[in-house]
Amino acid sequence: MQGDSISIEEIAKALGVSKTTVSRALSGKGRISEATRSRVRAYVASTGAAPTVRARWSEKTATHNLTMIIPPHFVHLDLPFLRKCMGGISMMAAQRGYDLLLCYASASDTSQLERQLSNRKTDGVILSRAMEDDPCLDLLQQYRVPYVVIGRCEDTSIPQVDNDQVGASYEMTRLLLRLGARRIALIVGTNTYTVNIDRMRGYLRALPEFGVPEDRRLIQDGVESIAQRSDALEAVLDQHPDCLLCGDDRLAFDVMQALHARHIRVPQDLQVASLYDSELLLNTVPNVSAVQFDAERLGASACRMLLDILAGKQINTRQVEGYQVILRDSTH
Structure with a gap:
């Protein structure tokens, strides 16, 4: 078989592993065990063949379609x-001159993307x-298909467009501290998404500037489901915070409803702020202080970067958009 080629699919079938595992083993990227990585590479070496990947995307006929990958829960939530x-x-x-296709994908199911x-x-x-x-x-x-990520990736060679989440969280936390808050509770989503990691980084960066020690009892992360939101709110209220800083608009909206049901007054008894603003937060009483990002501009910037890649233009692989902190009645 010396001099021949072997596909990733053939390697995966022979070893009884997924194509993703083979791809990670050969590229050296992604989290797999060293034993699995060595097993894949040893098998390829034993065949004497060179592993092949798909032909370059630029070699195929253009479809004039672009795909946007969105999480499956987009169907059930207003995001x-x-x-x-x-x-x-x-x-x-x-x-x-392009049309947009949608594709649902998650950490456990990429079948729709693979089909496209x-x-x-x-x-x-x-x-x-x-x-x-x-x-x-x-x-x-x-598949060697051109792509752009909305958000921050550790690998800076990956084309990415992001909002300044660390800076926004840092500035909002500083403003709350300047307004007198000292026990600011943070509730954010899962660390699977880097946006939540960055929001926590900004929050933690601001505390020492006002002599406020980090208190892990005031931090609830990994909060995604309705039940988790309820449990997280219960946990931080037990710590007697003077302010709740919510990771996004949906979380802040649910928190405001829960506080109203408990007869906790905002801002008299407890201040509330959000690290993402939307029209949801203009439907609360009082309106919630929040960080404004231009999501439409972010999407347009990501699309422009992808189109530049398709056109063979040189790009800056990381682009960061700005933000604005809006203080409303929920914090003063």
């Missing part, structure tokens, strides 16, 4: 950020969320 991002991507794509890629239905992909060890990235690299 203004993703909706506005989608609008920005769609408008920019249309200006350049294997059937060559798209010219490039935009991932709407940056995840730790995202299996979608392995697929995209395997």
